[in-house]
Amino acid sequence: MRRLNTVLAALALLIPTSTLAQSWPDHAIRLVVPFPAGGPTDIIARVVGQAMTDALGQPVVIDNRGGAGGVTGTDQVARAAPDGYTLALSSAGALSISPSLQRMPYNSTRDLTPITLVAKVPELLVVPAASSAKTLEDFIAAAKAKAGAFNYASTGPGGMPHLAAELLKATAKIDMVHVPYSGAAPAVTDLLGARTEMMFADIPVLLPHVQSGALRALAVGSAQRMPMLPDVPTTAEKGLPAVAAENWYGIVAPAALPPAIVIKLNATIVSALRSPQVRDKLSPIGAILVGDTPDEFKAYILSEEAKWAEVVRVSGAKLE
Numbered sequence: 001m002r003r004l005n006t007v008l009a010a011l012a013l014l015i016p017t018s019t020l021a022q023s024w025p026d027h028a029i030r031l032v033v034p035f036p037a038g039g040p041t042d043i044i045a046r047v048v049g050q051a052m053t054d055a056l057g058q059p060v061v062i063d064n065r066g067g068a069g070g071v072t073g074t075d076q077v078a079r080a081a082p083d084g085y086t087l088a089l090s091s092a093g094a095l096s097i098s099p100s101l102q103r104m105p106y107n108s109t110r111d112l113t114p115i116t117l118v119a120k121v122p123e124l125l126v127v128p129a130a131s132s133a134k135t136l137e138d139f140i141a142a143a144k145a146k147a148g149a150f151n152y153a154s155t156g157p158g159g160m161p162h163l164a165a166e167l168l169k170a171t172a173k174i175d176m177v178h179v180p181y182s183g184a185a186p187a188v189t190d191l192l193g194a195r196t197e198m199m200f201a202d203i204p205v206l207l208p209h210v211q212s213g214a215l216r217a218l219a220v221g222s223a224q225r226m227p228m229l230p231d232v233p234t235t236a237e238k239g240l241p242a243v244a245a246e247n248w249y250g251i252v253a254p255a256a257l258p259p260a261i262v263i264k265l266n267a268t269i270v271s272a273l274r275s276p277q278v279r280d281k282l283s284p285i286g287a288i289l290v291g292d293t294p295d296e297f298k299a300y301i302l303s304e305e306a307k308w309a310e311v312v313r314v315s316g317a318k319l320e
Contacts, residue, residue, distance in 0.1 A: 024084050024261050025058040032088040034073025036066045040204050040285065044119055044249055045089040047281045051272035069159065070094030071104065074252070078106035082113070082254040084261040089118065092160060092248045096304035100312040101158045101319050108252075108305070114297040115251040115265050118273065119287040121202045122222035123164045123245040124232070126215040128194040136218040136238045139198065143174040151177040153187040153196040157320045161187075163308055164200035164221060164245035166315035168235075171242045180320065191215065202247050203228070203286030221245035226286055246288075248304075250297055262294055 031049050035041045042064060049060040065073030074094040080086035095108045106112065125136065133139035143150045154162035157180050169176055179196050181187035184205045191199050192214055207228065209215040217232045221244055225234060235243040251269055270291035272278050279289060
């Protein structure tokens with residue numbers, strides 16, 4: 001299949017790029033979301049997809065293809081023809097974390113064309129409302145005083161919540177036991193019941209419980225405070241700037257996508273991300289919208305891969 005894609009890409013180069021840019025798109029575009037419907041990736045994809053539909057005059061159809069932490073759906077795009085009609089809104093896990101945890105069917109920057117980084121969604125560190133820890137300093141001090149007695153929940157081995165906690169462990173030099181769950185819902189349920197002591201997760205997952213008072217937010221793993229949680233400090237403010245943990249989502253296409261289409265796609269999506277309509281819909285769920293160049297996005301994928309590879313190495317994290 002990849003050999004066929006290479007042939008198709010070579011044939012595409014014979015067509016003047018100006019002609020490609022003028023004729024593309026002339027039918028529907030498939031935007032693969034490599035996760036089930038309803039999650040943060042799906043929400044972002046549907047908002048951005050609608051903005052692309054409005055700008056390009058062709059429907060952008062969302063196609064949810066979950067599996068293997070986003071790898072299954074992303075691989076389908078890596079194997080697709082490089083004609084601009086199959087894209088993916090992929091994630092940090094599928095593009096930068098999974099290469100350190102498993103044998104990959106694709107290389108994120110060789111078999112895919114990065115288009116733009118769409119959004120970052122910071123990880124929020126929370127404890128049950130009944131916890132004695134009122135601040136991050138309280139939690140770290142208690143964990144040090146009872147080494148190995150504390151545990152933390154995650155949405156599954158190798159995911160961003162898991163590795164964010166491992167990054168905190170290594171940076172703050174504390175010892176905690178990992179309790180993996182098969183997704184966010186059961187992990188949050190046990191945290192609410194105080195059967196685990198702490199959890200990192202995307203802001204949209206935890207925000208309702210923080211707002212209700214059922215969970216206490218101790219820090220957010222971003223460079224700046226979040227508007228919906230103005231009183232929650234960042235990890236950097238707490239003296240842990242290395243504990244920067246943000247899930248992120250970006251648009252990728254098959255390798256060898258003609259440059260004219262790359263340019264047009266990038267311009268369309270970046271323009272959408274700067275529009276008030278898109279920002280107003282995505283900012284409330286904790287999304288920090290980006291919109292960079294393809295080269296900048298490629299460099300970001302590689303830098304994140306190196307960062308999380310080191311966390312995986314130090315922690316010994318494995319997929320189960």
